[in-house]
Amino acid sequence: MSTDLVSRQCYRLLGRLVIYGGLVVLAAFYLMPLWVMAVTSLKSLDEIYGGSFIDFPKLVTFDAWAKAWGTACIGTVCDGLKPYFLNSILMVVPAVILSTAAGAMNGYILSKWRFRGANIVFGLLLFGCFLPFQVVLLPMAQLLGRLGIAGTIPGLIFVHTVYGITFTTMFFRNYFVTIPDELIKAALIDGAGFFRIFFSIMLPAALPIIVVSCIWQFTQIWNDFLFGVSFTSGEASPITVALNNIVNVTMGRKQYNVDMAAAMIAAMPTLVVYVVAGRYFVRGLTAGSVKG
Amino acid sequence: MSRSIPVKDRIGHFLPKLVLSPSLVFVFVGVYIFIAWTIWISLSSSRMLPKYDFVGLAQYVRLWSTPRWHTAVENLFIFTSLFLIVTILLGLFLAILLDQKVRAEGLLRAIYLYPMALSFIVTGTAWKWILNPSLGIQEVVNNLGWESFAFDWITSPTFAIYCVVIAAVWQSTGFAMAIFLAGLRGIDSSIIKAAQIEGAGLPRIYASIIVPMLRPAFLSVVVLLSYISIKSFDLVLALTNGGPGSSTEMPSTFMFTSTFRRDQMGVGAASAVMMLMTVAAIIVPYLYSELKEGGHEH
Numbered sequence: 001m002s003t004d005l006v007s008r009q010c011y012r013l014l015g016r017l018v019i020y021g022g023l024v025v026l027a028a029f030y031l032m033p034l035w036v037m038a039v040t041s042l043k044s045l046d047e048i049y050g051g052s053f054i055d056f057p058k059l060v061t062f063d064a065w066a067k068a069w070g071t072a073c074i075g076t077v078c079d080g081l082k083p084y085f086l087n088s089i090l091m092v093v094p095a096v097i098l099s100t101a102a103g104a105m106n107g108y109i110l111s112k113w114r115f116r117g118a119n120i121v122f123g124l125l126l127f128g129c130f131l132p133f134q135v136v137l138l139p140m141a142q143l144l145g146r147l148g149i150a151g152t153i154p155g156l157i158f159v160h161t162v163y164g165i166t167f168t169t170m171f172f173r174n175y176f177v178t179i180p181d182e183l184i185k186a187a188l189i190d191g192a193g194f195f196r197i198f199f200s201i202m203l204p205a206a207l208p209i210i211v212v213s214c215i216w217q218f219t220q221i222w223n224d225f226l227f228g229v230s231f232t233s234g235e236a237s238p239i240t241v242a243l244n245n246i247v248n249v250t251m252g253r254k255q256y257n258v259d260m261a262a263a264m265i266a267a268m269p270t271l272v273v274y275v276v277a278g279r280y281f282v283r284g285l286t287a288g289s290v291k292g
Numbered sequence: 293m294s295r296s297i298p299v300k301d302r303i304g305h306f307l308p309k310l311v312l313s314p315s316l317v318f319v320f321v322g323v324y325i326f327i328a329w330t331i332w333i334s335l336s337s338s339r340m341l342p343k344y345d346f347v348g349l350a351q352y353v354r355l356w357s358t359p360r361w362h363t364a365v366e367n368l369f370i371f372t373s374l375f376l377i378v379t380i381l382l383g384l385f386l387a388i389l390l391d392q393k394v395r396a397e398g399l400l401r402a403i404y405l406y407p408m409a410l411s412f413i414v415t416g417t418a419w420k421w422i423l424n425p426s427l428g429i430q431e432v433v434n435n436l437g438w439e440s441f442a443f444d445w446i447t448s449p450t451f452a453i454y455c456v457v458i459a460a461v462w463q464s465t466g467f468a469m470a471i472f473l474a475g476l477r478g479i480d481s482s483i484i485k486a487a488q489i490e491g492a493g494l495p496r497i498y499a500s501i502i503v504p505m506l507r508p509a510f511l512s513v514v515v516l517l518s519y520i521s522i523k524s525f526d527l528v529l530a531l532t533n534g535g536p537g538s539s540t541e542m543p544s545t546f547m548f549t550s551t552f553r554r555d556q557m558g559v560g561a562a563s564a565v566m567m568l569m570t571v572a573a574i575i576v577p578y579l580y581s582e583l584k585e586g587g588h589e590h
Contacts, residue, residue, distance in 0.1 A: 015494070019389050019392050019394060020394065022385070022389050023386075023389050023390070023394060023400055026382075026386060026404070027400055027403045027404070029462075030403050030404050030406070030407065030462065030465075030466075031403055032422075033407075033415075033418040033419065033422060033462065034406075034418075036418065036421065036422055037418050037421075040421065048427065049427070052431070052432050052435060053421070053422070053427055053428055053431070053432060054432055102315040105311055105312070105315075106312055106315055106316075109308045109309075109311060109312045110312075113308035115308070115309060119583065121316065122583075123579060123580075123583055124320070124323075124324070125316075125319060126579055126583075127323070127572075127575065127576070127579060128319055128322075128323045130519050130571060130575040130579075131323055131568075131571075132522060132523045132544070132564070132567045132568055132571050133523065134523070134525075134543075134544055134547045134548070134563075134564040134567055134568075135326070135327055135330050135564040135565065135567065135568040136322060136323070136326040136327065136330065137547075137551065137564070138329070138330055138333055138342065138551065138557065138560070138561060138564075139325070139326040139329040139330060139333075140322070140326060142329075142342065161318075162318045162319060162322040163319075163322060165315050165318070165319050166319060166323075169315075194307050194308060194311075219409055222411070223410070223411035223412070223413075224411075225411065225412065225413050225525070225526035225529070225530075226525055226526065226548075229548075230548070230552065240411050240413045240526070243411075243413050243414070243417065244413050244417075244529065244530055247417050247420070247530070248533070256421055256427070259417060259421065260417075260418070260421065262417075263413075263414045263417040263418060266411060266413070266414055267410050267411065267414045270409045270410065270411070271406065271409055271410070273409070274402075274405075274406055274409035275402075278402055278405070281408075281409060282405065282470055285408060285467055285470060286470055286471055286474060
């Protein structure tokens with residue numbers, strides 16, 4: 001009996017060991033690229049070419065960061081990532097606000113002011129979430145040209161807002177569906193109108209999903225590359241396009257430290273958002289898989 | 293504020309639709325009209341600029357007789373199957389481990405998931421550096437004493453596509469894990485207890501009871517990962533730029549180069565339509581079933 005107990009405890013201990021061992025090894029695997037990016041960006045070029053890529057720098061230097069931010073060359077312009085970082089901010093802020101505002105309104109209407117065909121409309125919108133954007137690139141380029149905003153930041157804001165609305169509408173619609181209809185009916189009887197109900201009942205209750213929507217849109221738009229590379233060039237490019245251009249410079253000795261610093265700079269905003277509000281990020285991520 | 297009720301009723305009737313319509317118009321034009329427009333271009337003889345004539349399926353014939361497109365389709369097939377299998381197995385494994393009441397679960401989860409917050413361009417840049425044979429992993433292992441160790445897949449036309457798989461798996465596992473974990477948390481723990489009393493070991497319980505119960509999570513993961521893999525463009529561009537040669541070409545990069553770099557707009561549009569049809573074949577039934585079930589719930 002007692003040996004049985006001992007062996008069972010051994011078995012349990014072994015189980016815990018396997019569990020923690022697996023978790024730690026895999027955690028190391030997922031952290032490794034971030035570690036490599038960070039240490040490489042802090043090394044001098046000589047140390048990179050002379051040493052191991054995974055070691056901590058013998059001499060920490062921020063030269064690569066300064067260069068990536070301010071003086072690295074993209075094409076013939078040597079202003080670093082700074083102007084493109086600014087481009088991305090100028091693009092992402094209005095696009096997030098516009099798409100979230102429109103999504104909130106749409107979600108409110110599609111859940112609380114249902115009309116005949118509302119479900120079909122929602123289904124058609126939902127398909128837009130899964131659109132392979134290659135299929136709209138050509139017409140969109142034409143439209144942007146005709147609107148006179150081809151190759152500009154406002155053009156990108158427009159594109160990201162239009163395709164972002166599909167996601168934000170889904171977020172808000174699925175969230176508002178859970179708010180009881182009785183609340184709306186009571187407010188209607190009390191004389192509140194369409195907008196009044198939206199602003200004083202729905203919006204205050206929607207704070208979590210507003211955060212989810214903003215974070216999701218921010219991450220998507222900041223990380224977008226396809227629209228950026230298709231619709232802009234040169235000085236109007238967002239940061240992802242600029243990063244890719246810096247990395248693909250083929251002249252001279254490859255400056256891996258500058259590449260990694262540039263990658264870190266491009267990744268920083270979304271990483272910060274993830275660290276600060278990871279919970280909401282995960283909710284946005286899994287929203288595509290929950291039932292509508 | 294003392295409007296008569298009938299007027300207000302009438303306002304109430306059309307106001308929501310009025311408010312909804314502008315953004316709906318934009319989205320419907322941006323999605324459905326543009327799809328039709330692209331299909332139209334794919335049926336025309338457009339090369340550098342769009343030309344609105346009609347040449348039937350000529351561009352599709354050209355597309356399917358382009359060796360580069362065959363490479364792209366083959367790669368998509370290899371990439372999607374490997375990416376799905378590895379990501380799902382690894383994601384499920386992590387979710388099950390995390391579900392064993394471990395310490396620091398929040399921290400570990402955050403570590404597995406943070407790559408999802410990165411741009412594929414960042415991921416591609418990092419992995420390109422890690423996988424490069426002259427200074428990356430290969431060099432480190434060589435210096436440790438194992439001098440014959442070779443890991444130069446990224447420069448090999450045969451193996452470079454597996455590098456794309458590695459980076460994509462690294463980026464997306466956390467996503468699969470999050471969905472599986474949500475599924476696991478929804479399972480009644482008394483089922484596990486009952487099976488344990490019957491004498492079943494934990495691995496068996498998972499294999500024969502728990503995992504089958506995760507079917508809805510599997511469906512979601514498969515659909516969403518397939519979608520990610522079909523549209524994956526930035527990662528390929530940043531990691532291998534379609535090379536060496538055209539060995540890691542994918543439909544998405546093929547579409548881009550045909551349209552914007554090679555002045556073959558008609559072929560590019562045809563390839564985009566092929567991509568759309570592939571995505572639609574997966575997504576439409578999925579959305580239909582999700583919406584139908586959802587409808588029953590409310």
